[in-house]
Amino acid sequence: MANGLARQEEDASFYGSMARTFTSMTRPLTYLVAKAVFPFKHVMAVVAQKAAFALKKTMANPTKLFRRQAFSPLDGFRGEDTLLMGVRQVYATGGVRAMARKAFAPYMANALVALSMFHTYTITRHYLSEGGMEDEPTAAAIASLLAGSVQATLNAPLYNLRLGRLRLQKSTRLPAAGLFKGLRELGLRQGLPGLFRNYPYILAQECCALGAFFVSFEWVKVHATLAVRRHVDPSGKKDMYAWASAASVAGVALFAVGTPFENVHEWHATRSGETNPGGVVRHFLRDARPRCRKRILLSGLKTKLPLAPVAGLPLLAYEVMMHNGLAP
Numbered sequence: 001m002a003n004g005l006a007r008q009e010e011d012a013s014f015y016g017s018m019a020r021t022f023t024s025m026t027r028p029l030t031y032l033v034a035k036a037v038f039p040f041k042h043v044m045a046v047v048a049q050k051a052a053f054a055l056k057k058t059m060a061n062p063t064k065l066f067r068r069q070a071f072s073p074l075d076g077f078r079g080e081d082t083l084l085m086g087v088r089q090v091y092a093t094g095g096v097r098a099m100a101r102k103a104f105a106p107y108m109a110n111a112l113v114a115l116s117m118f119h120t121y122t123i124t125r126h127y128l129s130e131g132g133m134e135d136e137p138t139a140a141a142i143a144s145l146l147a148g149s150v151q152a153t154l155n156a157p158l159y160n161l162r163l164g165r166l167r168l169q170k171s172t173r174l175p176a177a178g179l180f181k182g183l184r185e186l187g188l189r190q191g192l193p194g195l196f197r198n199y200p201y202i203l204a205q206e207c208c209a210l211g212a213f214f215v216s217f218e219w220v221k222v223h224a225t226l227a228v229r230r231h232v233d234p235s236g237k238k239d240m241y242a243w244a245s246a247a248s249v250a251g252v253a254l255f256a257v258g259t260p261f262e263n264v265h266e267w268h269a270t271r272s273g274e275t276n277p278g279g280v281v282r283h284f285l286r287d288a289r290p291r292c293r294k295r296i297l298l299s300g301l302k303t304k305l306p307l308a309p310v311a312g313l314p315l316l317a318y319e320v321m322m323h324n325g326l327a328p
Contacts, residue, residue, distance in 0.1 A: 148207030247312030
């Protein structure tokens with residue numbers, strides 16, 4: 001009996017020492033975890049603040065998300081195998097000032113295109129409503145045609161500059177010239193025909209994409225608002241749900257219509273020469289293999305559609321501003 005009690009005391013002492021050893025070993029880890037909680041909370045708070053700031057800026061400037069960039073601010077750095085190598089090359093030759101110059105010009109060009117397009121759309125809608133046109137989808141279709149014409153005219157040189165660089169040989173290792181220098185060189189080399197190459201196709205692309213964007217929003221908004229007032233709230237206080245659904249559909253329509261146009265245009269640009277450009281559609285129907293046409297048309301659409309509803313956020317913001325008297 002005494003031996004059993006002694007063995008139990010030894011076992012208890014052994015397990016107790018093991019527990020104390022484990023506790024002493026894990027105490028620093030517990031301290032590190034507790035110490036890391038505050039930085040993690042701080043990072044999450046900063047991320048939440050940045051997200052709220054971005055949403056606020058979008059509501060304050062809804063034209064920002066309307067940009068369909070024909071020439072990205074990063075395109076000026078794409079002369080190397082990777083974007084990072086292009087950025088390093090520009091930084092090595094001109095420093096931060098050269099990087100800022102390359103990125104600033106495309107940014108301002110895209111902002112000018114977006115502002116001109118949306119201003120044309122809103123002014124046309126205003127004149128049509130003042131003239132007595134009550135059919136919102138029809139008014140949106142007419143206004144989007146004019147807005148698409150403006151955007152196509154301003155975007156055509158940018159498209160031709162960017163797509164023309166895709167034909168360059170991969171042996172060219174230096175980053176491409178800046179936006180204004182590239183446009184000047186393209187104009188001197190090919191004149192206005194080079195700057196506005198494939199303009200009818202670009203015009204059809206912009207008009208169809210913007211038409212699908214604005215018309216789908218107005219059509220869904222009208223019918224969804226009636227459904228919300230009939231089944232949810234007849235007072236109109238819940239119309240925001242109808243506007244949000246319409247904006248989501250408009251974003252999907254924009255990408256569903258615009259992406260095939262852009263894919264075919266890029267396919268044509270990489271397979272045609274400057275001296276013998278030919279028509280985009282005729283070239284596609286003649287040379288693209290039938291089994292590859294669907295893949296070319298739908299390339300990248302699966303990755304864009306999940307985020308496509310976000311593209312309609314500017315329309316939702318503008319609708320809210322308009323009903324609150326903050327926009328015409």
